[in-house]
Amino acid sequence: MVTRFESKKDWTFPIIWGFVLVIYSIIGCLILYSGGRISDLFVLGAVWLALGLLLYLLIKTTYYTVNDVYLTCHILGFRKNISIENITKIEQQKGLYAGLKINTAWKGLVVSYGKWDEILISPADEAGFIAALKAKNPSLKV
Numbered sequence: 001m002v003t004r005f006e007s008k009k010d011w012t013f014p015i016i017w018g019f020v021l022v023i024y025s026i027i028g029c030l031i032l033y034s035g036g037r038i039s040d041l042f043v044l045g046a047v048w049l050a051l052g053l054l055l056y057l058l059i060k061t062t063y064y065t066v067n068d069v070y071l072t073c074h075i076l077g078f079r080k081n082i083s084i085e086n087i088t089k090i091e092q093q094k095g096l097y098a099g100l101k102i103n104t105a106w107k108g109l110v111v112s113y114g115k116w117d118e119i120l121i122s123p124a125d126e127a128g129f130i131a132a133l134k135a136k137n138p139s140l141k142v
C-alpha cells in the first residue's frame with residue numbers, strides 16, 4: 001500500500017518571489033533612469049513571471065510517498081528513492097541545513113539514511129509520516 005504525504009507550505013516561496021519582485025523593480029527603475037527601452041521591462045517582467053511559475057510548480061509537485069520498501073520524494077517530475085530499511089534516524093531540523101533538500105517549507109525533518117546520507121523534507125503531517133515509516137522500520141530513531 002502506498003501512502004502519500006503532501007509537502008508543508010509556508011511563507012518561504014511567496015517571500016522569495018516578493019523579494020525578487022522588489023529587486024526586479026529596482027533594476028527596472030535603473031533601466032528606465034539610464035535611458036533604456038520599455039521593451040526591456042517586458043523581458044524583465046516575463047522572467048519574473050517565469051520564476052513565479054517555477055516556484056508554483058515546485059510547491060504543487062512536491063510530495064512524499066511511503067510504500068513497503070521505499071520512501072520516495074517527488075519534486076518537478078524527479079524522484080529520490082530511499083530504502084526504508086536504510087533509514088536510521090528522523091529528527092527536526094535545527095538551524096540552517098546545507099544538504100539535499102526536497103521541501104517547500106523553512107522547517108522540516110532531516111532523514112538520515114545509509115552511513116552518512118541525509119535529506120531535508122517537509123511533510124505537512126509530520127506525525128503521520130513518522131508513524132508510517134516507524135511501522136515499516138521499527139528500529140528507526142526519532
